[in-house]
Amino acid sequence: MKADVTVIGGGPGGLVSALFAKRNGAKKVLILEREDELGGILKQCIHNGFGLELFKKDLTGPEYAERLIDDINKVGVDYMLDTMAIHLSNDRTITAVNSKYGVFNIESKSIVLAMGCRERARGNIVIPGTRPAGIYTAGVAQRFINIDGYLPGKEVVILGSGDIGLIMARRLTLEGAKVKGVYEIMDHPGGLKRNIVQCLNDFDIPLYLSHTVIEIKGKDRVTGVVVAKVDSKMQPIEGTEEFIKCDTLLLSVGLIPENELSKEANIEISSNTKGPVMTETMETTVPGIFSSGNVSVVFDLVDYVAETGVIAGKNAAEFAKEKNENKKFINILPGKNVGILFPHRYSYRDDLILFLRAGKWIEKPVSIKIKPLNMKMRRFYARPNEMIRIKILQDKLLSAKGDITVSIKEVEG
Amino acid sequence: MNNKFSKEIIHRIFEETKEKTEVKNIGNVVYLNGNVSSYDQALRAGFIAASFSKLRGVVSNLHYPSEKKIIFPEKVSDRLNGREFDVVIVGAGVIGAAIARELSKFNLSIAVLERHSDIGVDQTAHNNGMIHPAFLTKHGTLKWEMNYKGNAMFDKVTAELDVPFKRIGTLIVAENLKEELMLFALNGLVKWHRDPSPKVLNREELDKVEPGLAPHIKKGLLVWNTGIISPFELTIAYMENAISNGVKLFLETSVNGVYTENSFVKAVETTQGTIKTHCLINAAGLYADKIAEFAGDRFFTIHPRRGATIIFDKTYQPMKTVLGSFSMRENRNPHSKGGGFIPTIDGNLQLGPTACEVEDREDTATSFGDINELLDKFAPILSRLKPEYPEASKDKIITYFAGARAATFKEDFIIEPSQKIKGLIHVAGIQSPGLAAAPAIAERVYEIVRNEVNPDIKNEFNPVRKRFKLFSEMDGSEITERTQKDSQYGHIICRCEHVSEKEIVNVLHDDIPVESVDAIKRRTRAGMGRCQGGFCLPRVMAIIEREKGLNKERITKNGGKSFILDGKTKRGEK
Numbered sequence: 001m002k003a004d005v006t007v008i009g010g011g012p013g014g015l016v017s018a019l020f021a022k023r024n025g026a027k028k029v030l031i032l033e034r035e036d037e038l039g040g041i042l043k044q045c046i047h048n049g050f051g052l053e054l055f056k057k058d059l060t061g062p063e064y065a066e067r068l069i070d071d072i073n074k075v076g077v078d079y080m081l082d083t084m085a086i087h088l089s090n091d092r093t094i095t096a097v098n099s100k101y102g103v104f105n106i107e108s109k110s111i112v113l114a115m116g117c118r119e120r121a122r123g124n125i126v127i128p129g130t131r132p133a134g135i136y137t138a139g140v141a142q143r144f145i146n147i148d149g150y151l152p153g154k155e156v157v158i159l160g161s162g163d164i165g166l167i168m169a170r171r172l173t174l175e176g177a178k179v180k181g182v183y184e185i186m187d188h189p190g191g192l193k194r195n196i197v198q199c200l201n202d203f204d205i206p207l208y209l210s211h212t213v214i215e216i217k218g219k220d221r222v223t224g225v226v227v228a229k230v231d232s233k234m235q236p237i238e239g240t241e242e243f244i245k246c247d248t249l250l251l252s253v254g255l256i257p258e259n260e261l262s263k264e265a266n267i268e269i270s271s272n273t274k275g276p277v278m279t280e281t282m283e284t285t286v287p288g289i290f291s292s293g294n295v296s297v298v299f300d301l302v303d304y305v306a307e308t309g310v311i312a313g314k315n316a317a318e319f320a321k322e323k324n325e326n327k328k329f330i331n332i333l334p335g336k337n338v339g340i341l342f343p344h345r346y347s348y349r350d351d352l353i354l355f356l357r358a359g360k361w362i363e364k365p366v367s368i369k370i371k372p373l374n375m376k377m378r379r380f381y382a383r384p385n386e387m388i389r390i391k392i393l394q395d396k397l398l399s400a401k402g403d404i405t406v407s408i409k410e411v412e413g
Numbered sequence: 414m415n416n417k418f419s420k421e422i423i424h425r426i427f428e429e430t431k432e433k434t435e436v437k438n439i440g441n442v443v444y445l446n447g448n449v450s451s452y453d454q455a456l457r458a459g460f461i462a463a464s465f466s467k468l469r470g471v472v473s474n475l476h477y478p479s480e481k482k483i484i485f486p487e488k489v490s491d492r493l494n495g496r497e498f499d500v501v502i503v504g505a506g507v508i509g510a511a512i513a514r515e516l517s518k519f520n521l522s523i524a525v526l527e528r529h530s531d532i533g534v535d536q537t538a539h540n541n542g543m544i545h546p547a548f549l550t551k552h553g554t555l556k557w558e559m560n561y562k563g564n565a566m567f568d569k570v571t572a573e574l575d576v577p578f579k580r581i582g583t584l585i586v587a588e589n590l591k592e593e594l595m596l597f598a599l600n601g602l603v604k605w606h607r608d609p610s611p612k613v614l615n616r617e618e619l620d621k622v623e624p625g626l627a628p629h630i631k632k633g634l635l636v637w638n639t640g641i642i643s644p645f646e647l648t649i650a651y652m653e654n655a656i657s658n659g660v661k662l663f664l665e666t667s668v669n670g671v672y673t674e675n676s677f678v679k680a681v682e683t684t685q686g687t688i689k690t691h692c693l694i695n696a697a698g699l700y701a702d703k704i705a706e707f708a709g710d711r712f713f714t715i716h717p718r719r720g721a722t723i724i725f726d727k728t729y730q731p732m733k734t735v736l737g738s739f740s741m742r743e744n745r746n747p748h749s750k751g752g753g754f755i756p757t758i759d760g761n762l763q764l765g766p767t768a769c770e771v772e773d774r775e776d777t778a779t780s781f782g783d784i785n786e787l788l789d790k791f792a793p794i795l796s797r798l799k800p801e802y803p804e805a806s807k808d809k810i811i812t813y814f815a816g817a818r819a820a821t822f823k824e825d826f827i828i829e830p831s832q833k834i835k836g837l838i839h840v841a842g843i844q845s846p847g848l849a850a851a852p853a854i855a856e857r858v859y860e861i862v863r864n865e866v867n868p869d870i871k872n873e874f875n876p877v878r879k880r881f882k883l884f885s886e887m888d889g890s891e892i893t894e895r896t897q898k899d900s901q902y903g904h905i906i907c908r909c910e911h912v913s914e915k916e917i918v919n920v921l922h923d924d925i926p927v928e929s930v931d932a933i934k935r936r937t938r939a940g941m942g943r944c945q946g947g948f949c950l951p952r953v954m955a956i957i958e959r960e961k962g963l964n965k966e967r968i969t970k971n972g973g974k975s976f977i978l979d980g981k982t983k984r985g986e987k
Contacts, residue, residue, distance in 0.1 A: 034905065084908060086905075086911060097892060097903050097905060098903050099896060099900035099902070101893065101896070101903070102893025102894070102896035102897065102902070102903045103890070103896075103903070104893070118943070119947050121944060121947060122945065123811045123813065123945050124808075124810070124811065124945075126784055126810055128779045128780045128783070128784065129778050129779065129780075130777065130778045131777070132970070133969065133970035133971070133975040133977050139947065140946075140947055140951065145982055147951070148965065149982050150979075151979050151981065151982050152977070152978055152979060153979045215778075215780075219973075220969075220970075220973045220974040220975040221975055
């Protein structure tokens with residue numbers, strides 16, 4: 001099988017990439033989707049708040065997905081459902097499997113990775129105790145409720161204040177479950193402010209910062225968890241242990257980009273963003289392989305995911321037309337107080353959209369500095385749970401030499 | 414004489430623990446009675462009594478303040494009432510399953526009773542899958558004999574049962590000149606324990622066996638007969654082969670009593686009814702002393718010893734052999750041969766197990782202590798031996814678990830016909846290296862049954878079991894070919910481990926009737942990968958619902974009342 005642009009994954013990142021690859025002139029654009037429907041995680045996100053930036057509308061996840069699916073159908077993107085990409089090589093050959101063809105290869109002129117993330121599970125964060133039923137990641141619980149129509153439990157403790165966990169606190173409450181509290185090991189929440197307000201405060205669900213679950217109890221099913229306060233090194237403080245009776249523990253403790261295929265294709269993985277090392281054109285370190293959405297870096301908003309999809313799709317289409325293995329680039333490096341910084345390289349081909357997160361919680365005015373461009377931006381605060389987006393036009397960058405460094409500095413009132 | 418011996422034990426226990434106990438010695442079995450201050454003290458007393466040589470067993474009846482009573486499950490049905498079997502085996506761990514298969518060579522009707530909803534889920538499931546060399550066990554013990562004999566049988570057994578098995582070897586490296594000299598002594602010790610042809614390797618040879626060793630390592634001893642295997646798969650293979658040779662397996666069937674008449678076994682009372690039999694094989698693992706007690710032949714006490722193991726992500730696999738050093742051996746618990754880094758047959762690295770005495774036989778909870786203990790003890794040594802690799806650390810862990818070993822105070826295996834009850838055969842106290850010993854134990858039980866029951870040999874015994882080929886073991890063209898005939902072969906359900914729908918459907922229609930999510934996980938690895946079931950759990954449940962006609966609300970994680978869901982949502986209830 002051959003294609004101009006093949007997109008691995010049919011979630012928001014993949015759909016937008018495919019759409020813009022097609023709009024930018026790629027002839028055969030093919031999406032490989034492992035599930036039986038397109039839409040990815042949006043399918044189970046039945047709450048609103050999607051699309052405020054891209055569509056200027058407050059949509060639910062399925063509505064947002066449906067718009068994109070309608071669009072790709074209009075422009076004539078091909079897709080294969082129930083199809084899993086199992087291998088990827090750096091010559092842009094994908095090996096996939098489905099129940100119609102068995103195992104088959106796709107030779108593609110360019111590729112967009114859009115595999116998204118997986119959730120960190122119990123094993124990754126090491127919570128001791130028994131191994132009963134009733135421990136789920138927030139995303140699995142969301143699927144049980146919103147897709148399958150089942151409640152995972154009635155008395156719930158949520159560990160981690162990531163956005164999915166917060167959304168699920170509200171969702172479970174609306175379905176009649178009692179959410180006993182959200183416990184966050186950090187001294188600040190992991191999810192967006194609006195979700196803290198709308199999902200916890202509005203429903204009187206307590207949020208315990210600097211707390212974690214130190215033991216799981218129960219034989220067949222969870223019967224409770226032991227929580228404790230943690231110190232500044234995130235170690236449990238003796239004497240603060242408290243048993244909380246519950247039948248369910250939900251984990252909302254972070255997302256990990258799905259890098260298995262990327263690694264197989266020898267794509268360099270960034271220790272900062274945990275996804276591929278990328279340029280402003282969303283190209284990875286392997287020419288012709290692009291990346292979009294959460295497989296690149298974990299975004300807060302689906303609109304940011306879509307934005308990377310627009311860029312990845314356009315550049316993948318261009319690469320499919322005329323291979324442009326431009327190797328010239330400068331690095332983009334996180335400076336003081338900058339945690340996550342994306343993308344990693346600038347290759348002088350497009351505008352640069354920077355996405356960054358503060359490295360620590362700074363609750364006073366800050367200035368974001370971009371060297372050597374002499375750019376400064378002021379903000380009222382810098383919070384790691386809110387991604388900052390900065391667009392820099394190509395004109396400003398063409399003369400830049402040497403690496404770009406982004407830093408955040410506290411400034412006086 | 415007898416009295417004097419008991420007094421000596423009482424005295425020694427008092428001297429070391431300050432606890433006053435009563436000791437009775439009946440037929441070289443010591444019974445400890447009385448009240449002590451804690452479970453730990455009761456344990457100490459047991460070990461002190463067991464340290465006296467020539468004893469057949471130590472039974473602890475010591476009471477202590479926080480003591481918890483063992484609650485046996487209540488009867489649930491009478492469906493087995495009136496059934497009769499020539500042989501009833503209690504327990505379907507790897508030992509019970511191996512015995513079942515071995516005895517199916519006889520013309521006997523055989524039943525295996527298992528309390529759980531699946532086989533091999535207690536000690537077997539928490540085993541680290543290592544086929545131990547014999548030099549780590551005490552020379553002259555039954556454990557040692559079963560270990561070296563059993564180890565040698567694995568090539569044949571795994572070929573017949575089609576179970577993946579690899580002899581990867583234990584490699585003990587010397588880190589200095591003194592240790593290099595110790596290697597030669599160790600070599601002699603290994604030979605004395607009947608591990609075949611150990612070899613002292615020089616650096617060049619070491620590099621072929623275990624690349625990437627630190628430059629200061631010049632010599633090592635390779636004990637090549639160490640193997641790795643999946644304990645679940647071996648148990649399942651044994652049981653499937655036994656079933657194909659006529660053995661009947663009854664799951665969720667717990668023994669609550671043994672009927673004897675004039676010291677002959679007559680029947681067993683179970684939670685599913687009373688089964689008549691003249692031959693009862695006690696392979697009940699953690700509860701073997703309770704079965705012995707039911708039959709009136711209690712001469713040992715099981716004291717559970719929990720072991721925790723860590724599993725690392727497949728991307729972290731710095732070892733080809735079971736790599737050990739003298740400093741690693743020093744770090745081991747005296748009652749555990751294990752403890753260290755052991756590759757698994759599935760390609761993960763595991764670290765463990767710990768060894769911690771626990772009161773509750775069902776206590777398989779892990780603690781921070783377990784995980785930190787393992788990492789703190791072993792990770793720095795591994796980094797020293799293999800400095801090229803990143804250190805084993807928490808962020809590389811994908812899962813961890815604990816299991817309880819069924820230890821007796823004598824710490825040796827018990828494989829013998831009862832001295833009191835005709836027709837009762839004990840296979841008890843089987844802890845590590847029970848997996849390595851399993852084929853030899855089964856053979857030993859075969860001999861005992863031949864002597865005791867004198868049955869006919871079956872002509873049509875079929876020793877061969879074929880395993881279901883996994884998606885991950887097939888090349889693309891084979892998958893494509895199979896998919897053309899049956900589309901389920903091409904439908905991936907578990908993305909991490911590449912498990913197809915066909916494999917899961919196959920498990921649900923196997924001779925061993927299972928329907929829990931964990932039973933599928935143990936057999937196919939669906940849910941065992943890095944996402945730990947995040948992707949496949951709802952999909953596996955949908956397949957169980959479809960294939961077994963089981964409502965999703967009734968689907969369990971691991972049998973019993975481990976329900977995954979708690980009813981429909983409000984909208985669903987309408």
